[in-house]
Amino acid sequence: MRQFNESATSRRLFLQFLAASPLIGSAVHEALAVDAAQVPPRLPDPISWGPLNVDGLIKSPQEALSVFDFELVARQKVPPAHFGKVATGSDDEFTMRANRxxxxxxxxxxxxxxxxxxxxxSITLFGVQWDSPVFICPAGASRAMHPDGDVGVSKAAEAGKHLQILAASVSTSIEDCMAARGGTPIWFQLYPQYGFEITKDIIARAERRGAPVLVLTIDMPVSPNFETLERLTRLDHQTCTNCHQTPAGGPTAAEMLSRPHYASIPPERYKTISSSPVKLDWDFVRRLRDATKMKVVLKGIIAPEDAALCVKYGFDGMIVSNHGGRAGDFGTSSISVLPEIVAVVKGKIPILVDSGFRRGMDVIKALAMGATAVGICRPYLWGLGAFGQAGVERVLEILRTETRVAMAQAGAPSLKDLVPAMIHVDQV
Ligand SMILES: Cc1cc2nc3c(=O)[nH]c(=O)nc-3n(C[C@H](O)[C@H](O)[C@H](O)COP(=O)(O)O)c2cc1C
Structure with a gap:
């Protein structure tokens, strides 16, 4: 069995290699197309002994051995374009691979x-205790993965008492998600791209609805090149607008304005604003910070110099993140920059981190380096795509169990026992 799997995997990798060559023509692409119809085309790292055909995929969340089991099922169940939205990194995806x-x-x-x-x-962040250091990253993709959508994710997060950050771009309101959590506060994430007055208005609504923390994502100054999304969209023969208003190229003004968090944008302004983004700089985010009573956290910090500015300008926290390899293909993983960032921040504000975390062992490495919490995104979206809310619950349960096991293996009864002295980093 091992021998069979190994040769089948090698065959697919070889075919993928050949297919990447411009000289080898359509025959290989045809072979790959047949292969792709049988099995998910990309096997993530630890699944080299995983199922190679759809019959071997897990049939229930409980069968999962790791979070990776869900990706294959989601690939099978979710329309290719929707799966592509989650799977894609930018350009050659060097950064996405470096994250792992x-x-x-x-x-x-x-x-x-x-x-x-x-x-x-357990961790405490801004005075609130959470049972796990693993938090739910914002993603405007839940409804595309499963009808359980953001409410399903919220219920799953509540089941394990995880911190959750809700993306402003989702079509579910923050109050519905908080209600699904029995009132547990959810952090609110926004791309500050709509001009000061409008952004201030969106933020004020989130504050009125009970969000304690505002997360400003600052790593998307332009739209990235998402080739995997584009390629998988070409495999998808469904007409997007049969199921939802959003065409493949992005939301229309009407659809965007129907989303609960954006309702304050005057319709006639949306088109102009979305095609000419604001001048996003430190001054802009500082003005936004001063316009709200919420704690303000900047998401997308990679350079230690920016981490230092984040502290200098009085932000309440930061998320070290390269957007899961989606915000430019610089090749710089989040975990590789964490020690330098911890060194400049000197414990003055909490450092959260995301991008590429898939195992409890990954989580404790970041905590030992000095992070307070670790975000995951694709794993819970895989769980959602595979089995709805129950899949997300199981993904989070696996990560909680793995984290506690890793802590015990490392000799750390609590997270404060995970310290930088435990960490050795190989030079690249
Ligand atoms: C499908 C998808 C949608 C995302 N949408 C958002 C978003 O709306 N706002 C945001 O700040 N980050 C967004 N992200 C980035 C995540 O919040 C997070 O930084 C990143 O995906 C973590 O890496 P991981 O997917 O490897 O766990 C999105 C990521 C994915 C995969």
């Missing part, structure tokens, strides 16, 4: 003979 590969360069030295019989993985 760089965990192998981070080594952790476990401590022995400590009582780890009851690992406590």
């Amino acid at each position: 590969a760089d965990f192998a360069k981070v080594r952790l030295l476990p401590r022995r003979l400590r009582d780890v019989s009851k690992p406590d993985s």
Whole structure:
């Protein structure tokens, strides 16, 4: 069986390699197309012994051994264009791969003979306690994965008492998501791109509806080149507008303005605004910060210099993130820049981190480096696409279990026992 899987995997990798060559023609593409119809085309790293045909995929969330099991099922169940939206990175996806590969360069030295019989993985952020250091990243994609959508994600997050950040671009209101969580506050994420007055208005509504923290995502000054999305969209023969108003090229003005968080944008202004974004700079985000009582966290910090400015200008926190390899293909993983950022921030504000986290062991490496919490995005979207809310619940359960197991293995009864002295990073 192992031999069979290995040769089948090698065959597919070989075909993919050949297909990438402009000299090898359509025969290989045809072979790949047949292959793609049988099995999901991309096997993520630890699944090399995973199922290679649809019959071998997990049939229920409980069968999953790791979060990776859900990606294959989501690939099978979700329309290719929707799956492509989640799968894509930018350009050659070097950054997306670095987000995973760089965990192998981070080594952790476990401590022995400590009582780890009851690992406590809770964190406190801005005075609120969460049962797990793993948080739900904002993503405007839940409804495209499953009808359970953002409400399903919220219920799953509540089941494990995880912090959740809701994207402003979703079509579910923050109050509906909070209601699904029995009133637990949810952080609100926004791309500040609509001009000061309008953005201030969107923020004020979120504040009135009970969001305690505003997350401003600052890593998307322009639309990225999402080739995987484009290629998978070409495989999708459905007519987008049969099911939803949003055409493949993005939302129409009417659709955008029907989304609950954007209702304050005057319709006649949306088109102009969306085609000519604001001048997004430090001054702009500082003015927004001063216009709200919410805590304000900047998402998308990679350079230590920007982390220093974030502290200098009095922001309440930051998320070290390259948007899951979607905000430019610089090749810089989040985990590789974390130690330098921790060094400049010096504990003055909390550092959250995301991009490429898939295992409890990944989570504790970042916490040992000095992060307070770790975000995941694609794993819960895979869970959602595969099995709806139940899939998200299981993804989060796996990560909670893996995190506690990793803590015990590292000799850390609580998260404060994870310290930089445990970390050795290989030089690249
Ligand atoms: C489909 C999709 C949609 C996303 N939408 C948003 C968004 O609306 N706002 C945002 O700040 N980040 C967005 N992100 C980025 C995530 O919040 C997060 O930074 C990143 O995906 C984490 O990496 P991971 O997917 O490897 O876990 C999105 C990511 C994906 C995959």
